[in-house]
Amino acid sequence: MTEAQRPAGNSVDAGSGVQPSSRKGNVVPEPRVTTMFDSIAPVYDRMNTLMTAGLDGRWRRAAVRATQLRYGGTALDVACGTGKLTAALAGAVGPAGRVVGVDLSQAMLDVAAGACGRLPGVELRLGNALALPVEDGSFEAATIAFGLRNLSSFEDGFREMARAVRSGGRVVCLELSVPRPRFMGRFYRGVFRVMAPVVGALFRRGAAYSYLPHSLDGFPPAEEIAATMRRAGLRDVSFRRLALGAVALHVGTVA
Numbered sequence: 001m002t003e004a005q006r007p008a009g010n011s012v013d014a015g016s017g018v019q020p021s022s023r024k025g026n027v028v029p030e031p032r033v034t035t036m037f038d039s040i041a042p043v044y045d046r047m048n049t050l051m052t053a054g055l056d057g058r059w060r061r062a063a064v065r066a067t068q069l070r071y072g073g074t075a076l077d078v079a080c081g082t083g084k085l086t087a088a089l090a091g092a093v094g095p096a097g098r099v100v101g102v103d104l105s106q107a108m109l110d111v112a113a114g115a116c117g118r119l120p121g122v123e124l125r126l127g128n129a130l131a132l133p134v135e136d137g138s139f140e141a142a143t144i145a146f147g148l149r150n151l152s153s154f155e156d157g158f159r160e161m162a163r164a165v166r167s168g169g170r171v172v173c174l175e176l177s178v179p180r181p182r183f184m185g186r187f188y189r190g191v192f193r194v195m196a197p198v199v200g201a202l203f204r205r206g207a208a209y210s211y212l213p214h215s216l217d218g219f220p221p222a223e224e225i226a227a228t229m230r231r232a233g234l235r236d237v238s239f240r241r242l243a244l245g246a247v248a249l250h251v252g253t254v255a
């Protein structure tokens with residue numbers, strides 16, 4: 001049994017009965033999102049490590065395990081950014097495998113090219129998660145890490161990932177979430193709202209990093225993300241909460 005399939009405690013069955021009540025997508029226009037990521041690309045990795053106290057690497061490794069990829073496998077990393085998850089996927093499939101990273105920001109891709117562009121089997125493409133520049137069913141798994149929040153339609157994002165993956169393959173989403181107990185959720189939002197711009201200011205990217213906490217406002221809870229994945233056509237959807245619920249790891253199978 002994989003982590004993603006593990007029942008109660010770590011994983012919640014994303015069954016029926018979830019009534020959507022939050023945003024269906026990001027309301028910030030795509031060109032602004034792209035400009036923002038272009039501007040933070042040179043400092044993104046350092047800021048990420050600082051803001052997650054270095055836990056981000058562990059979460060990405062959990063996402064790789066959730067794909068169930070093996071040596072020689074094929075993966076698509078959507079909104080790949082600076083390529084951290086792309087590189088981890090490449091490590092899982094080895095030189096006999098193939099990993100394609102897609103991102104809207106050329107500056108993020110430029111950083112990724114330095115970090116993992118020369119690894120065997122890795123290819124980086126400029127493209128939109130909502131119109132992926134890949135053939136139908138051409139991968140065994142598709143991932144998105146901390147990218148979903150930025151898409152103008154979460155459901156369309158999952159539908160595109162499902163289109164890119166062959167039947168029986170996996171779609172994996174790693175994303176920030178808001179801890180469940182209300183007081184913890186409030187505390188977390190408060191800390192995030194203050195911390196993100198402060199860390200941004202440290203790196204002279206304060207304005208760009210004020211976008212981050214707002215991207216969590218109205219972002220659907222993990223149960224709704226799971227329901228969205230089901231509406232996008234994925235089956236056997238489940239999720240785990242990580243970091244006391246500050247992060248969620250969702251997995252679905254392509255029908």
Ligand SMILES: C[S@@+](CC[C@H](N)C(=O)[O-])C[C@H]1O[C@@H](n2cnc3c(N)ncnc32)[C@H](O)[C@@H]1O
Pocket residue numbers: 030033034037078079080081082083084085102103104105108127128129130144145146147150151152
């Ligand atoms: C927070 S970063 C995450 C990067 C990387 N996946 C990681 O784990 O660190 C979000 C990324 O999503 C990209 N992005 C935002 N909207 C996108 C879209 N519509 N299509 C593709 N990439 C997008 C941004 O350019 C940025 O690189």
